[in-house]
Amino acid sequence: MNAFAFEAHLPRVVFGAGALQQLAAEIERLGAKRALVLSTPEQADSARRVAELLGERSAGIFARAVMHVPVEVAREARDEARRVGADCAVAIGGGSTTGLGKAIALDSGLPIIAIPTTYAGSEMTPIYGLTEAGVKKTGRDARVLPRTVIYDPELTLTLPVGLSMTSGLNAIAHAAEALYAHDGNPIVSLMAEEGIRALAAALPVLHQAPQDLNARGDALYGAWLCGAVLGHVSMGLHHKLCHTLGGSFDLPHAEVHTVVLPHALVYNAAAAPEAMFRIARALNADDAARALQHLARRLGAPTALREIGMPRDGLDRAADLAASAPYPNPRPLEREALRALLQRAFDGDPPAA
Numbered sequence: 001m002n003a004f005a006f007e008a009h010l011p012r013v014v015f016g017a018g019a020l021q022q023l024a025a026e027i028e029r030l031g032a033k034r035a036l037v038l039s040t041p042e043q044a045d046s047a048r049r050v051a052e053l054l055g056e057r058s059a060g061i062f063a064r065a066v067m068h069v070p071v072e073v074a075r076e077a078r079d080e081a082r083r084v085g086a087d088c089a090v091a092i093g094g095g096s097t098t099g100l101g102k103a104i105a106l107d108s109g110l111p112i113i114a115i116p117t118t119y120a121g122s123e124m125t126p127i128y129g130l131t132e133a134g135v136k137k138t139g140r141d142a143r144v145l146p147r148t149v150i151y152d153p154e155l156t157l158t159l160p161v162g163l164s165m166t167s168g169l170n171a172i173a174h175a176a177e178a179l180y181a182h183d184g185n186p187i188v189s190l191m192a193e194e195g196i197r198a199l200a201a202a203l204p205v206l207h208q209a210p211q212d213l214n215a216r217g218d219a220l221y222g223a224w225l226c227g228a229v230l231g232h233v234s235m236g237l238h239h240k241l242c243h244t245l246g247g248s249f250d251l252p253h254a255e256v257h258t259v260v261l262p263h264a265l266v267y268n269a270a271a272a273p274e275a276m277f278r279i280a281r282a283l284n285a286d287d288a289a290r291a292l293q294h295l296a297r298r299l300g301a302p303t304a305l306r307e308i309g310m311p312r313d314g315l316d317r318a319a320d321l322a323a324s325a326p327y328p329n330p331r332p333l334e335r336e337a338l339r340a341l342l343q344r345a346f347d348g349d350p351p352a353a
Contacts (some may be wrong), residue, residue: 004185009126010228011114012148015221017213019152020115023050026148027057027088030111034059036086038077038100040066043093046117046155050092059086065093065100068131068247074103081110091146092155094118094167095253102128102144114146117155119167119199119219120254121174121227124149129243136247145231151224153217161210164219165299166254168203171223172196172292173238173257174230176265176279180272181233182328189278192229196282198222200295207299236329237322238264241342244321245310255308258301262293262351263341269353271330289351304348315342 012029014022027035036059039047044063051058062080066073077100081089091101092115099122101112106128114123126145129138159167175192178184199222205215241264242256266289269276276288285291293303302308319339326333344352 002186006185006187006232009142009145009231011124011146013151013224014148015151015224017152017154017217019150020050020053020155023090023113023115023150024054024057026113026150027054027090030088030113030147032088032111033057034084034086035088035090035113036077036081036084037061038065038089038091038097039063039093040096043097043117046092050090050115054090059084065091065097067096067253068136068250069096069099069103069129071130071132074100074107074130078104078107081108086110088113090115091123092117095120095122098122098146099129101146103130105144106141109143112144112146113148113150115150115152115155116220116223118159118163118254119171119223119226121171121223121230124224124227125231127231129247131247134248136243138243149224151220153213153220156216156220157211157213161207162300163254164206164210165203165296165301166252166258168199168219168223169261169292169296169299169301170254170257171226172199173242173261174235175226176261176275176288177235177238178229178233179278180236180268180275180330182330184233188229188232191225193278193282195222195225195229196279198225200283203295203299234328236327237267237331237333240325240327240329241318241322241338244318245305248318248321249310249314251305251308251310255302256305258296259303259305259308259348260345262289262296263345265289265292266351266353267337267341268330275330293351305342305346307348310346312346315339315346318342
C-alpha cells in the first residue's frame with residue numbers, strides 16, 4: 001500500500017446537452033451582474049450567441065484570444081474588462097480562450113465561467129501560461145481556476161473533425177503524464193485511465209460520424225476527467241517539450257501534443273512501467289506509445305513536427321530550452337537524448353528508446 005494525500009480543487013461542473021441555457025443562472029450564483037464574453041476571432045459568432053443569451057447581463061465581447069496567450073493580448077483584455085465594468089468573464093472556446101480568461105483572473109481576481117468547445121481540459125486546472133518575447137512561461141495559481149465549467153456537447157458539434165481529433169489526443173496527454181506524476185495518487189490514476197479510455201473509444205466514432213451527439217458527450221466526459229487530473233498533479237517531460245515548442249516556435253498547441261506524446265512516453269517508459277501498463281490497458285493495446293501514434297494516424301492527425309511548421313534548425317534550441325530548467329520527470333533529462341527524441345518527432349519516426 002502506498003501512502004498518499006489528495007485534496008480536491010475542482011470547479012463546479014454543469015454537464016449535459018443544452019447546458020448552455022443554465023449560464024445566466026450560474027452567473028447569478030456567483031453574485032455577478034455583468035459578464036465580459038471572451039473568444040477567439042474565429043468563434044466570435046459563438047461569443048455573440050452567448051452575449052445575446054445573457055441580454056443585460058452581458059457587458060460586451062472581447063474576441064481577440066489567440067494561442068499561447070501573449071501578454072499584450074492579456075493586458076488588452078484586462079483593460080477592456082475594467083472599461084466596461086465587468087464583474088465576471090465568460091470564456092467560450094478552447095484552451096486559447098480559457099487561457100485568456102485565466103490571465104485576466106490572475107491579474108484582477110475576476111471570476112471566470114468556462115464553456116469549453118474543444119477537449120483541451122485547461123478549464124479544470126489552476127495552471128496558466130503567458131508568452132512574452134517568444135518564451136512561454138507557465139504557473140499555478142488558485143485565482144485562475146474557473147468557478148464554474150459548463151460542458152454542453154451540442155457546442156462541440158461544429159468542432160472540425162481534424163481539430164476534434166488533435167484536441168482529444170491533447171487531452172489524453174494530460175492523463176498519460178498524470179499516471180507517472182511524482183505527486184500522483186490512486187484517485188488521480190483512476191480518473192486518468194478512465195479519461196484515456198473514454199476518449200480513445202469516442203474519437204474513432206467521431207472521425208466517422210462527427211454529428212454523433214453521444215460520442216461528442218463521451219469525448220467531453222473524457223476531456224473533463226483528463227483536465228481534472230492535469231489540475232491535481234505535476235506534469236513532466238511531455239508538457240515541458242510542448243510548451244517549449246509551442247511558445248518558442250508558435251506551433252499549434254493540440255497538434256504539438258499529438259506528435260510529441262508517443263516519443264515522450266518511450267523516453268519515460270523504463271522508469272514508469274506501471275503507468276505504461278495502465279495507458280496501454282486504457283487503449284486496449286500492448287504498447288502505449290506505439291498505440292497512440294497508430295491512433296493518431298488512424299484519425300488522420302499529424303505525426304511529425306515538420307508537418308505542423310517546426311523548423312529543422314530549431315531542434316537544437318528546443319533541446320537546449322527543454323534541458324535548461326529542471327522539473328519532475330520519471331527519467332532524468334539528458335540533453336542529447338532529448339535532441340534525439342525531437343529528431344524522431346520531427347521526422348515522424350516510430351517511437352523508440
